[in-house]
Amino acid sequence: MGKPTDTMRPSDDALSLHTTSVRRSDRYLDDDAPELQVDDLPPLYDDVADPTHGDSSSAPLLPSLPTSDFLGIAPLSKDADGNEYYIDPLLDSDPQVLEENVNGWAQTPPRPFVRLQGTHSQEVEENGKKTRKTVTDFDVQVELTPFLYSDAVNRVCFREVRTPENTDKVRRGTILAKRAPGSTQSIEVGLAPKPTLREWCHRYQASHAGLKSFTVTRRMVGFDEEKVKQKLEALVRNTNYRGHLNISFPVKDQYIHVYNEAKTNQWRLTRWIWWFCVLTLTFIFTWPYLFFRTKRFEVVTVDWAYSRPDEAGRKQYISISEDQWYNLWGRAVHRAVLEKRQCTLDQQDLIAAEGAPPVFGNSVVDGAMGIFRAGVSAMGEVNRQLGWGGDC
Template identity: 55%
Template structure:
C-alpha cells in the first residue's frame, strides 16, 4: 500500500545517488603502508573553515559546470513548514502538511542530504578535587583541565568552495535492522540474517516516501541520518591519547568523535507533534515528571521510517588496493593539528580550534616591545614563568586527582 503504481521490480533505479557531480576531479590515493612517514601539510593547503564556505560563490569566479548554488540549512524554506532545532547536537525537526506528499518529501530529503554532518574530534581532561567545606564536610568536585575540539567538516570536501565531495544518499539494505514504518527495529520481511544473493531489491527512496505518505498512522516521522564514513577513528584517538600522555598528564582523558548536525526528522502535521517539539512544554513535562507517562505513549504511538542515509566519505577503497582520500589522510590531519592541540592542552584551553590557532602554533612567540621597559620586563617574566611551569608539569606530571 502506498507504493507508486509505476514502480516495478525491474525499475532501473540506482541503490544510491551521488549528490555532487565532480567532473574531472582527481582523487588522492594513499597506500596502507604510507602511515610511517607522512609529510606535514602547509597551513595554506588547508581547506577553508566550514563557516567560510557557507556564503555564495563570488560572481567574478564562474564555477565549473555543472555546479548548483550551495545548499545550506538556512537556505531551505517551506511555506507551510515549521522547523525546530536542537542546539546541543544540531538536529533538525520539520513539521509540514506538504511533507505528507511523497514527491515533496523526497525532494526535501534530497536537499537536506546535500548538507554535511559536523564531526568534531573532542579531547577533554578532568580531575577530581576533594575538599572540606565550612561545615567540615567532605565535598568532591570535578575540575575540567582542558576541553579542546577540532572540526573535521572541511576535510569532507575535495574542493569546499565548489562543494565537491563524494557524498551519496542511499536507503537501508534489506538485511539492516532499522525502523521501517514500525516502532521496533527489524529487517525487511523474508530476509535472513546473512546477505542474500539475488534476493528482492531494496526499496528506493521514492518507494519509501510513498509508503510513508500512504500510512494512516496518527503520529509518524521520516528520518534522515547524516554520517561520515571511511575515517579511522581509533587510529586518530590513539595518536591523540599518546600526544596528551606525552605531556605527563595524570588526569582522566576522554577522546571522542562527536557528530553534530547528523539527524533530520520530518513529522506529519499533528498537534501532538508540535507539542512534543516545543521547548517550554518539554521543560514542563520534565519538571512535573509527566514525561514518565508521556514518553511511553509517544514511543508506542509513533511510526518511524529510519531508512535514508547520507554518507560523506573521508576516504574510500581505491581500485588498486589501499585507500584514496577526498582531501587529506588521518596521519596528515594529525601532523597538521598536533602542535596546535598540544599547545591548547598545555594552556588548558576550552574552545574549538580554528585556523588562527594553527598559525599561532607554527609561528614563534612575538617579541615583547611595548615601548615601556618596565612593562616589557614584567611580560617577559610572566612568559618565562609560564614556560617554567609547563616544563615542570611535563617532568613531574599534572592534572592528578587531589
C-alpha cells in the same frame, strides 16, 4: 541515487610540503606522512557558510552552504546539536516534495569533531563536609568538516544517499528496528530489490499511523577513529598528564526529523511543554505513550566519505589522510592541552603553534606579553616534568 558523487581526489603533488626545525612537540609527529602548511587547510565551516566572512574588499565571496529551507520549508525547531525538526503539510501529502527536500538536506554535511577532554577528581570542603569534585583540566575540539571536501567552494566531495538493505535492521515505519519481510529467505529463492528513496517517501505518506516520523541521518564514514585516538592519547600522555583522558568523536547537524502534522507532534516539539513534562515528572507517562504511538521511518542515510576504497582496494582520500591531519594539528593540540584551554581550535591556533607570536606594535605591551608567554612556557615545562592533572 545510490552512486557516490563522481569526484577526483587531488593529486599528492597538490599538497605543499615544508620542513621545520625540530621542537619538543615535533617528536610525536609522523615522519612517514607529509606535513601540511596552514594554507593547505580548507576553509572553516563558518568561513564557507558565511559569504561575508573576512575582508570583503580583498577576499572573493564564497557561495553559502545549502540551507535546509531551500524549498521554502523552514524547520520548526533545532536542538543544541544542530538536529532539525520539521512539521509541514507538504511533507505529508506530496512524495515528490519530500524527496526533493531529502536530496536538498543531503547537500549539507554533518559536522564531526575530534574532542579531547581531561578531568581529575579533587577533594574539597563545603559547609564543613569533605566531598569529591570533578575538575576539567582541558576540553579541546577540532572540527573535521573542512576535510570532507577536496574543494569546499565548489562542494567537491564523496557523498552517497542510500536506503537500507532488506537485511538491515532499521525502523521501517515500525516502533522497533526490523528487517524487511522475507529477508530471511535463502539466496536461491531470491529477494525483492530494496525500496528506493522515492518508494520510501511514498510509503511514509501512505502510512495511516496517527503519529509518524521520517528521519534522514548524515554521517562521516571512512575515518579511522581508533588510529587517531591512539595518536592523540600518546600525544597527551607524553605531556605527563595523569588525569582521566576521554577522546571522542561527536557529530553535530546529524539528523533531520520530519513529523506528520498532528497536535501531539506540535506539543512534543514545544519547548515549554517539554520542560513542563520534565519538571512535573509527567514524562514518566508521556515518553512511553510517544514511543509506542510513533511509527518511525529511519530509512535514509547520507554517507559523507572521508575516504573510500578505489578499484584496487586502496584508501582514496577526499582531502588528507589521518596521518597528515595529525601532523597538521598535533602541535596546536599539544599546546592547547598544556595551556588547559576549553575551546574549539581554528586556523589562528595553527598559526600560533607554528611559532608566530602576535606583534602589538607597543614595546611595553610586547614586553609584558613576552614575560607572560615565558611564564606560561615555564609552568608547562614544570608540569611536563613533574606530572599534572592527577586526582588529589
